[in-house]
Amino acid sequence: MNRLAYGMEAAEPPNAITAGASSPPPVCPYCGATSDGAGPCAACGGTPDEMSRQATQNEMGPWYIRDTSRPFLPGCRFETIARYVRAERVTPETVIRGPTTRQFWRRAASAPGVARLFGLCHSCGGSINPNAVACARCGAELDPTHERESLGLGAVRTIEAPTRAPDAHDVRPPARPEVNVHPEVRSLERSRDRARRQAHLGLAIGAVSLLIAVAALIRSFGL
Ligand SMILES: [Zn+2]
Numbered sequence: 001m002n003r004l005a006y007g008m009e010a011a012e013p014p015n016a017i018t019a020g021a022s023s024p025p026p027v028c029p030y031c032g033a034t035s036d037g038a039g040p041c042a043a044c045g046g047t048p049d050e051m052s053r054q055a056t057q058n059e060m061g062p063w064y065i066r067d068t069s070r071p072f073l074p075g076c077r078f079e080t081i082a083r084y085v086r087a088e089r090v091t092p093e094t095v096i097r098g099p100t101t102r103q104f105w106r107r108a109a110s111a112p113g114v115a116r117l118f119g120l121c122h123s124c125g126g127s128i129n130p131n132a133v134a135c136a137r138c139g140a141e142l143d144p145t146h147e148r149e150s151l152g153l154g155a156v157r158t159i160e161a162p163t164r165a166p167d168a169h170d171v172r173p174p175a176r177p178e179v180n181v182h183p184e185v186r187s188l189e190r191s192r193d194r195a196r197r198q199a200h201l202g203l204a205i206g207a208v209s210l211l212i213a214v215a216a217l218i219r220s221f222g223l
């Protein structure tokens with residue numbers, strides 16, 4: 001494995017091309033597949049010319065349609081989802097994610113703001129008036145337009161272990177909550193903890209050196 005490819009451990013920047021070394025082949029700007037950059041991409045069919053790039057950029061946004069045949073394409077904007085709904089390329093059963101689903105996958109029929117395009121309430125599944133602001137049956141807000149083109153992520157909160165009533169026979173300390181965190185997030189957390197431990201150690205060493213210095217000072221003045 002070429003360690004330089006990851007750039008982390010390398011003394012030189014990862015993009016530095018040394019004399020005689022062949023540069024890696026370019027990748028498709030739309031799906032990331034290795035591509036010669038001349039004709040259409042063999043993996044996704046996209047052409048890398050300026051006009052196609054701009055057209056794709058114009059369509060980009062925080063909405064994703066689950067498609068195992070083309071899993072690496074960028075997200076699209078809400079208007080693209082709406083257009084696909086009109087063209088029946090997105091149906092109530094299509095699996096999508098976006099700002100109003102907090103980026104979790106869901107059926108389009110239960111995605112706020114998208115379900116209404118099918119004349120459905122995302123919350124109770126009932127039929128709705130296309131112009132209604134809220135569902136007449138369950139009261140759910142139907143059109144959270146303010147979240148359409150941002151990622152729509154919720155606030156970062158500490159994950160608490162589920163509390164349970166204390167048991168008289170059980171005095172074991174509560175187990176650490178088992179939560180499924182993405183491995184990348186875990187490694188970030190680990191390096192943050194390491195940095196915090198190092199900072200504490202530094203502080204302790206600083207305090208001890210200060211004490212020694214003061215003691216030496218007191219001795220030298222014969223106090
Ligand atoms: Zn491609």
Ligand SMILES: [Zn+2]
Nearest residue numbers: 121124135138
């Ligand atoms: Zn409803």
